[in-house]
Amino acid sequence: MALIGPSGSGKSTLLNILGLLDRPTAGELYVAGRATGGLRESERTQLRGSTIGFVFQAHFLLSAFTAAENVMMPLLLQRGRTDAAMRATARALLTQVGLTRWQDSPVGNLSGGQQQRVAIARALALAPPLVLADEPTGNLDTHTADAVFEQMRGINRDAGTTFLMVTHNLAMAQRCDRTVELVDGRIQGTHG
Ligand SMILES: Nc1ncnc2c1ncn2[C@@H]1O[C@H](COP(=O)(O)OP(=O)(O)OP(=O)(O)O)[C@@H](O)[C@H]1O
Ligand SMILES: [Mg+2]
Structure with a gap:
């Protein structure tokens, strides 16, 4: 799904609320059918961790660490996985996005698209x-x-992962299954 709208229309704010990073001043957010307003911070963290992944424009990668190590970070924060299992997961994911060859390169050495x-x-x-x-x-x-967009499209097709993507690129938005347009903090229209 593409989320479009002019600068300042509230796209990032909406993503932050949907991602349980921010709380709405009014209204209720349901994640996977569950009301979130009454959840404690620890419960929000748990729900966020099990349900939502984030890709920001400033992608907060650790440039001195390898691609594989960066992908392993969320796994390291959870207990009970062996190092070998985490590496195998990281390798599989990097292969999925076409970066098998680069898994052991420091991300600081990779191009913007690769990062x-x-x-x-x-x-x-x-x-x-x-x-x-x-x-x-x-x-x-x-x-x-x-190329990056096609990668997300393919993962959506193959694994059923839903991507909600803010974009200013209308051609890209048109290639999404659905588009939601925000204007002045309100949903102006939806397509698809
Ligand atoms: N923490 C905050 N407190 C109060 N107002 C905020 C806060 N963050 C953003 N705003 C305001 O909310 C509105 C929406 O901002 P937001 O960052 O969600 O816009 P956006 O649609 O993502 O814009 P852009 O396309 O420029 O990234 C703006 O008027 C902004 O100034
Ligand atoms: Mg924004």
Whole structure:
């Protein structure tokens, strides 16, 4: 699903609320059928961890660490996995986004598009049903943006992962199954 709308219309705010990073001043947010307003912070963290992956434009990768190590980070925060199992998961995810060859490279050495794909792989580490992406291809050239978008499209098709993606690229929005448009903090229209 694409989320479009002018600058300042509330797209990032909506993503932050949907991702349980921010709380709405009014109204109730349901995640997977569950009301979230009354949840404690620890319960919100738990629900977020099991349900939602994040890809931000500033992707917060650790540049001195390898691609595989970055993808493993969310797994390290959960207990009970062996190092070998985490590495195998990271390798499989990096293969999914076409970065098998680069798994042992420090991410600081990778191109912008490659780094964005590492961020996508990391968002998928805990196999969330939903990935929230704030302009994931915003600062990429059109060719690279297209490749990153196709990667998300393919994962959606193959694994059923839902991507909710903020974009200013209307051609890309048209290639999503659904588009929601925000204007002045309100949903103006939906397509699909
Ligand atoms: N923490 C905050 N407190 C109060 N107002 C905020 C806060 N963060 C953002 N805003 C305001 O809320 C509105 C929506 O901001 P938001 O960042 O969600 O827009 P956006 O649609 O993501 O824009 P852009 O396309 O430029 O990224 C803006 O008017 C912004 O100034
Ligand atoms: Mg924004």
